[in-house]
Amino acid sequence: MFFSQTQIVLTGTLLLGIVAGMVGTFAVLRRRALAGDVVAHSALPGLCLAFLAFQSRSIIVLLSGALLSGLLGAVTVSLLKRFTRLRDDAVQGIVLSVFYGGGIALTRSIQNTHRNDPGADLESFIIGQAATMLKGDVLQIAAVAAVTATIVVMLFKELKLLSFDEQFCQVQGWSAMGLDILLMLLTAVTVVVGLPAVGVVLTAALLIIPPAAARFWSDRLSRMMMIACAIGGVSGVTGTLLSARYDGLPTGPLIVLTSTAIFVLSWIFAPHRGLLWRSREVTDLEMYLPWVESGDTVPPASGPHVSAQEVS
Amino acid sequence: MLSTLADTAALLSALVPIPFDALTAQLAEILDLPATEVQNAFWTMAVGALCAVCCSLAGCFLVLRRISLLGDALSHSVLAGTAGVYLVTGRVDPVPMLCGAITAGIATAVLTQFVHKAALVPEDSSIGIVFTSLFAFGVVVVSQAKHVHLDLDCVLFGDLAFAGVNLHPTFGWLVPESFRSLVPTLMITLLLLAVFWKELRLTSFDPTLAVTLGFSATLMHYLLTTVVAIVTVSAMDVVGLLVVALLIVPAAIARLLTDRLSTMLMLSCLIGVSCTTIGYLLALRWDSSAAGLSAVVAGAELLVVIVVSPKNGLLGRLMQTLRLRVRICAEDVLAGLFRRQERSDAPDGLVQASVPECHMLAGGGIMSVAALRWLRSRQLLQQAGPVMSLSETGFRYARSMIRSHRLWEAYLQENFNLPPDHLHDPAEAMEHFIGPGVQQQITEELSQSAEDPHGRAIPDVKRQEVR
Numbered sequence: 001m002f003f004s005q006t007q008i009v010l011t012g013t014l015l016l017g018i019v020a021g022m023v024g025t026f027a028v029l030r031r032r033a034l035a036g037d038v039v040a041h042s043a044l045p046g047l048c049l050a051f052l053a054f055q056s057r058s059i060i061v062l063l064s065g066a067l068l069s070g071l072l073g074a075v076t077v078s079l080l081k082r083f084t085r086l087r088d089d090a091v092q093g094i095v096l097s098v099f100y101g102g103g104i105a106l107t108r109s110i111q112n113t114h115r116n117d118p119g120a121d122l123e124s125f126i127i128g129q130a131a132t133m134l135k136g137d138v139l140q141i142a143a144v145a146a147v148t149a150t151i152v153v154m155l156f157k158e159l160k161l162l163s164f165d166e167q168f169c170q171v172q173g174w175s176a177m178g179l180d181i182l183l184m185l186l187t188a189v190t191v192v193v194g195l196p197a198v199g200v201v202l203t204a205a206l207l208i209i210p211p212a213a214a215r216f217w218s219d220r221l222s223r224m225m226m227i228a229c230a231i232g233g234v235s236g237v238t239g240t241l242l243s244a245r246y247d248g249l250p251t252g253p254l255i256v257l258t259s260t261a262i263f264v265l266s267w268i269f270a271p272h273r274g275l276l277w278r279s280r281e282v283t284d285l286e287m288y289l290p291w292v293e294s295g296d297t298v299p300p301a302s303g304p305h306v307s308a309q310e311v312s
Numbered sequence: 313m314l315s316t317l318a319d320t321a322a323l324l325s326a327l328v329p330i331p332f333d334a335l336t337a338q339l340a341e342i343l344d345l346p347a348t349e350v351q352n353a354f355w356t357m358a359v360g361a362l363c364a365v366c367c368s369l370a371g372c373f374l375v376l377r378r379i380s381l382l383g384d385a386l387s388h389s390v391l392a393g394t395a396g397v398y399l400v401t402g403r404v405d406p407v408p409m410l411c412g413a414i415t416a417g418i419a420t421a422v423l424t425q426f427v428h429k430a431a432l433v434p435e436d437s438s439i440g441i442v443f444t445s446l447f448a449f450g451v452v453v454v455s456q457a458k459h460v461h462l463d464l465d466c467v468l469f470g471d472l473a474f475a476g477v478n479l480h481p482t483f484g485w486l487v488p489e490s491f492r493s494l495v496p497t498l499m500i501t502l503l504l505l506a507v508f509w510k511e512l513r514l515t516s517f518d519p520t521l522a523v524t525l526g527f528s529a530t531l532m533h534y535l536l537t538t539v540v541a542i543v544t545v546s547a548m549d550v551v552g553l554l555v556v557a558l559l560i561v562p563a564a565i566a567r568l569l570t571d572r573l574s575t576m577l578m579l580s581c582l583i584g585v586s587c588t589t590i591g592y593l594l595a596l597r598w599d600s601s602a603a604g605l606s607a608v609v610a611g612a613e614l615l616v617v618i619v620v621s622p623k624n625g626l627l628g629r630l631m632q633t634l635r636l637r638v639r640i641c642a643e644d645v646l647a648g649l650f651r652r653q654e655r656s657d658a659p660d661g662l663v664q665a666s667v668p669e670c671h672m673l674a675g676g677g678i679m680s681v682a683a684l685r686w687l688r689s690r691q692l693l694q695q696a697g698p699v700m701s702l703s704e705t706g707f708r709y710a711r712s713m714i715r716s717h718r719l720w721e722a723y724l725q726e727n728f729n730l731p732p733d734h735l736h737d738p739a740e741a742m743e744h745f746i747g748p749g750v751q752q753q754i755t756e757e758l759s760q761s762a763e764d765p766h767g768r769a770i771p772d773v774k775r776q777e778v779r
Contacts, residue, residue: 033437034381083626084618086375090564093380094614097557101607104554108601127451201388201553202451205444212437250455253448260445267431275430 006244009130012138013240013255016194017206017232019145021214022152023190024207024232025225026183028215029163034092035074035184037204040191041096042073044103044200048110048122059137059196067192073099074184100200128199130240130251137196144193148186152225159183160221198252205256206232213263216270231266235259353596355488360588360606362494363547367558368566368584369501370543372577373536375563376516381436382421382537383559385443386544389420391450393545399453410493410545417541420446421534493546504539505577508532513573550603551588557607558584565610565617568624583613640744641674641683643713646692647743648673649702650710654768664699711771716746718764718771719754725765726758732765 027033046069047062054061073095080091107122124132152159161169162179170176187207194203214228239255268275340350374380393416394409401408420442427438505512511532514522519529540559547555566580591606598605619626649670653663665673667684670693674680684700687693692706702710720739724730746754755761764770 028434028437031434031436033434033440037440080618084568085624086564086567087378087380089378089380090375090560090567093384093556093560094564094611096384097554097560098607098611098614101554101557101604101611103604104552105595105598105600105604105608108604109598112599202444202448204440205448208437208440208444212433212441215433216431248455250451253451253455256444256448257452260441260448263441273432 005131006240008135008138009133009244009251010237010240012133012141013130013197013236013251014233015138015141015145015236016197017210017234017236017255017259018229019141019148019190019232020194020203020206021210021228021230021232022148022225023183023186025211025214025221025228026159026163027187027207028211029221030183033208033212034204035077036187036191036207038073038077038092038096039070039188040195040200040203041103042076042099043067043070043188043192043195044125045069045099045106046072047125047195048103048106051110051122052106059134059140063140063192063195066195067188069099070188070192071185074188103200124199125195126200127250128195128197128202128252130197130255131243133197137193141193144189148190151182151186155179155182156222163221198255202252202256205259206235209256209259209263210235213259213266216266216273219272231259231262235262353592356592356602357589359488359490359494359550360592360602361585362491362498363550364558364562364584364588364606365581366494366497366501366543367547367555368562368580369505369577370536370540371559371563372566372573372580373512373516374540374559375567376573377533377536380560380564381439382424383540383544384556385420385424385439386417386537386541387548387553387555388443389416389446389450390541390545390548391454392416392446393419393450395450395453395457398457413545413548414538414541416446417544418534418538421537421541490546490550493549497542497546500542501539504535508535512536516573551606552603554603554607557610558587561607561610561614562587565614568614568617568621583610587613637679638682638686641679642686642692643709643744644675645670645673645680645683645687646702646706646710647713647717650707650714653702664701666699667695670700712748712751713743715771716751717743718768719751719758719761720746721764721766722758722761722770723754735765 024033024036027036043066046065046067048065049069050061050065051057053065076095077091080086080094081088084091086094107126110122158169158174158179161172161174162176162183166176169179190207191203194206198206210231211224211228213231214224217227218224235255235258238258240251242254242258243249243251266274271277336351336354337347339354340347343350371380371383374383390413393413396416397408397412398404423442424435424439427433427441428435431438433441511522511527514525514527515529515532522529522532544555544559547558551558562580562584563576565583566576569579570576587610588602588606591604591609592602594600594605594609595602617625620628622628649663649665652665656663670684671680674683684693687706688695690705691703692709693700694703694706717739720742721735724735724738725732761770
C-alpha cells in the first residue's frame with residue numbers, strides 16, 4: 001500500500017497522541033506530570049552519544065541511546081531524592097537542566113565537527129520535525145502503542161490501585177515499586193518515540209495536557225483514560241492538518257496548542273467540574289440548607305449531583 | 313532621574329578610567345596569545361560571571377521556597393512574551409520585547425496558580441500545561457518571523473561564546489552589549505535583597521509565621537517572581553534555556569553546604585561563577601556550547617559536593633558509620649574483658665587476654681583490627697608481649713559500659729515486663745549510646761539499681777577505685 005506523506009504523518013501523530021494520553025493519565029493522577037519532561041530533556045545527551053558512537057542516524061540507534069539516558073535521568077532523580085536533602089522540585093530542575101546542557105554541548109560539538117554532513121543535524125530533535133516522519137517511525141510508534149495498550153489493559157486494576165492508593169496497593173501485596181518502574185518505563189518509551197515528532201521541549205505537553213483536560217469530564221479512571229486518548233489523538237491530527245494547511249507552521253507546537261485549546265474548552269464546558277456547571281452548582285447547594293439545619297443524617301434524595309470540589 | 317543616573321555613571325567612568333584594553337593586552341603578552349582573543353575571553357567570562365551571580369542570587373530563593381520549576385517554566389514562557397510583542401508591534405525593539413518577556417514571566421507564575429486553584433488541576437500538571445503552551449505559542453510565532461532577527465536558536469542554546477565580541481561604549485566604558493541589561497538586573501536583584509531581606513528570609517523559611525506576623529507571603533512571592541522573570545530574561549540572551557541550570561544548580565549546591573542564608577547566597581554566587589568560567593574554557597577547548605558545558609560543570613560540581621561535602625556528603629556519612637562501628641567493636645572488647653574480670657577472682661584491672669581472644673571479642677575481621685588499634689591509641693588497653701590487659705582508664709570505661717548495659721536491662725524489665733531472655737540483645741545495642749547523663753536518669757527512675765535482672769551487680773561508677 002502506498003500512503004501520502006501527510007497520511008503517514010497523520011497516522012503517526014494520531015497514535016502518538018493516543019499512547020501519550022494513555023500513559024499520561026497515570027502520570028497526572030500520580031502527581032508525576034513533570035517526570036516526562038525530565039525524561040525528555042535527559043534523553044538528548046544519549047541521543048547524541050549514540051550518534052557519536054555508531055556514526056549513524058538510524059532512528060533505532062538514536063532512540064535506544066535516548067531511552068537509556070532518559071532512564072538514567074529518571075534514576076538520577078530518585079537517587080538524588082534518596083541520598084541528599086534536596087527537594088523534589090530542585091532535583092527535577094537539576095537533572096533536567098544538567099542533562100539538557102550536556103545534550104546541547106554535544107549537539108553543538110557534533111555540528112561543529114560535521115559541518116558538511118547534513119545528516120548530523122540533531123538539533124531537529126529539540127523542537128521536533130513531524131513532517132519528516134517516515135513509515136518506519138510510524139510503525140515504531142504503532143508498536144509502542146500496541147505494547148503499552150496491552151500492558152495497561154492487563155494491569156489496569158493494579159495500576160488503578162497504585163494511582164489512587166499506593167499504600168493500600170502495597171498492603172494488598174502488589175509491588176508498588178515494580179509497578180512504579182513499569183510506569184516509568186512506559187513513560188520513557190512514549191517520550192522517546194515522540195521525540196522526533198514533537199521534540200525534547202514539548203513532549204511533556206502531550207503527556208500532561210490531554211489527561212488534565214480529560215479529568216474535567218470524568219471521575220472514572222477507564223473513562224478518563226479513553227477521553228485522554230481521544231483528546232491526544234484529536235490534537236495530534238488537528239495539529240498535523242493545521243501545519244499541512246498553513247505551510248511553515250511547525251507541527252509539534254501546533255499539536256500542543258490544539259490540546260491546550262481543548263483543555264480550556266473542557267475547563268469551561270465540562271459537566272460537574274467545568275466553570276459553567278460550577279457557577280450553577282453554587283446556587284444548587286442552597287437546596288441543602290434546610291437539610292443542614294434540620295440535622296438529618298440522610299440527605300434529600302433530590303439533591304444536586306455530588307459536587308466537583310469533593311472529588312478533587 | 314535617568315539623565316542624572318547617566319551623568320553620575322559618566323562622571324564615575326571619567327574618574328575611574330579602567331584601562332581594560334591595556335590590561336588585556338598585557339595579559340595577552342604574558343600568555344603569549346593574540347590580544348583580541350584574550351580580550352574576547354575576558355569579556356565573555358565577565359558576562360558569564362555576571363549572569364551567574366544574578367541567577368544564583370535569585371535561584372537561592374527558588375530552591376528554598378521549593379518553586380525551582382518556576383524558573384524552568386519562566387525560561388520557556390519568556391519566548392512567548394517576545395513573540396507576542398512581535399506579533400502586536402511587528403518589529404524587534406529591545407525595550408518593548410524585554411517588557412513583553414517580563415510580563416510573560418509574571419503571567420506564567422499567575423497562570424500556574426490560577427489553573428491550579430481555579431481548575432482544580434494538580435500543581436505540577438498546571439506548571440506543565442502553562443509553560444508548554446506558552447512555549448508552543450512562542451515557537452509558532454517565531455517560526456513565522458524568519459525575515460526578522462528573532463532567533464530561536466539563541467533561545468534554545470544561548471550564545472555565551474559571542475557575548476564578549478560585541479563591545480559597545482556605555483557611559484565611557486567599552487563593555488559588552490549584554491552588560492546593559494545584566495548590570496541593571498544585578499542592581500535590581502541586590503536592591504530587592506537589601507530592602508526586603510528580612511521579609512524574604514521569613515517568607516522563604518516559614519510562610520505561615522510570616523503571614524501571622526503581618527507580612528504578605530503572596531506579595532513576596534510575586535515580587536520574587538518578578539525579579540526572577542527579569543533575571544531570566546536578561547540571562548536568556550546569554551545562556552538560553554539553560555538559565556535554569558544557573559538558577560537552580562548553584563543554589564542547590566550551596567544549600568547542601570550550608571544552613572545560613574547569607575552564606576548560601578555567597579557560596580552559590582561563587583559556584584555559579586566557577587561554572588560559567590570553567591564551562592566557557594571547556595567550550596573553547598572542545599569547540600562546543602559554553603552554556604551547555606556550564607550546566608554540565610554545575611552538575612559535576614553537585615556530584616562532587618554530594619560525595620565529599622563535610623557534613624552531609626556520602627563520604628562523610630560513610631566515615632561516620634565506620635567510626636561508629638569501630639567504636640562499638642572496641643567497646644565490645646572492653647565490656648568482654650570486664651566480664652572476664654568479674655568471673656575471675658583476679659584483682660581489678662589485672663585480667664589478661666591474648667591478642668586472638670581480643671579479636672574474637674571484637675567480632676573478628678578487619679573491624680576488630682581497627683577496634684584494637686582504636687583501643688591502643690587511646691591507651692585503654694595495654695599490650696605486654698602476647699597478652700593484653702585493661703589500663704586504668706580502660707577499666708573505668710569498661711565499667712561504665714557494663715553499668716549502661718545492666719541499667720538498661722533493669723529498666724526494660726521494670727517498665728516493659730520483658731522475659732529475662734529478651735533483655736540482653738537490646739541492652740547490647742543500647743549500651744553504646746547511654747552516657748553518664750542517661751545513666752543518671754535511669755538510676756533515678758529505677759526502684760533499685762544495685763542488681764540487674766540476671767542477679768549480677770550493676771557496677772557503680774562513683775565507687776572508689778580499689779587499685
